[in-house]
Amino acid sequence: MAESKRPRPSQGRGGAGKGPQKRTGRPGAPERRGGRGGAPAGGQRSGPPRGRRPEPKERTDAQKTYDGPPIPDDVSAKDLDRFARQELQGLPPKLAEKVARHLVMAGSLLHEDPALAHQHALAARARAMRNGLVREATGETAYALGNWSEALSEFRAARRITGRLIYAAMMADCERALKRPEKALEYDTPDIRAHLDEAGNAELTIVMAGARRDMGQLEAALQLLETENLLSKNRADWVARLRYAYADTLLAAGRRDEAVTWFHRVVAVDGNKLTDAEERLAELEG
Template identity: 50%
Template sequence: MAPEIRGELTTLDRYTADAVARHLVAAGELLDEDPEAALAHARAARARSGRIAAVREAVGIAAYYCGDWAQALAELRAARRMGSKSPLLPLIADCERGVGRPERAIELARGPEAEQLTGDDADELKIVVAGARSDLGQLEQALAVLSTPQLDPSRRGTTAARLFYAYAETLLALGRNQDALQWFLNAAAADLEGATDAEDRVTELS
């Protein structure tokens, strides 16, 4: 468990802190394979310590993985109000998309908090904003959001793969199938952990 989360738990008595820590660790470990179980652990932690930012953040992230956008949005906003230092804006913006408010997601990306994001966090927000533009039928604007210097096909890693994948999807929606195929290939090459189904999309389009 991260030292800063341990630090937040020092406000609790030792027995409660240990129980909350165990639930948070379990939630983190289960997130990918069983998000519903992760959410149950995160909620159990919240039942004991609802005033700790890391706990509310854990509930929000687990709810996000479960596709419960409204609950995720409420919990992530609460974590942010409580002083969470995590870059939660991309998740919050994506939840706004999830509850049917793509315009709100775009608006959040124009704020001062968005300007402070760098690296993968900034790219994650771009993916969300491009998705929001696509939701609104603004495919050319979506492509423009993704067409940045970071769109370097030699990059590797999950965020790069997701960025390339979003770019390929947008090209496909615009009817640019050959360009889309190339970017699905780039996404597959970047995706070292199998976070996307880019290889399947390459097969479909080939």
């Protein structure tokens, strides 16, 4: 029987699929082909014509995110508050400065243009994904955009990194927005309450009352709100939001006259016009 022809195995190491190469006088040097200097025979050149630069490749989505939106020259890392700058000290100085400037932009644009603010936060995250402050900022901007799942994911990442619970109310509110009021109620624990200041506790109560309302438990919602200092003389934003939640829940419970009284009390402390209490009163009293 005639022997079948097989390709010969390559000889030596590093020559997969190739036969022995011609020696050139230098050990390991590849064989030169064509004209002088290794140019192809016939004088033809490979590559783009001389004098013409190759077209720049378009940036990928990930690269565009990393680049982020432009930052005005007058925006400085020093515009970030001292606590926040301390949170970035673990980063190399030049990187920390770039991240800080993106965070300044994210904070300044949060209410005016949350979509652009989120792009700045994502650019910061692309550079410092394991920084808790950066993940908190990304969660805040996603929350402002109504990207509830993304915001919740970012807040969870921030909590794993820092151990802080200051965003518990926003996390619970994301669960509400995702139609999971029972999950929202899981944030109302003594441990979380103990880590929150007066404003944080009031904000968490507002969300818990909202979750109770989502479940049709209006009386339970009212009872929760009544545990807070509704008559506080503080004029901070949380007071207006707390009173508004109480007035709105009273109205939902059919207690119209009491609701009108509390909408007036909202207007009395809502100097920043955070709520539409004035419009609600116009509807109720008009």
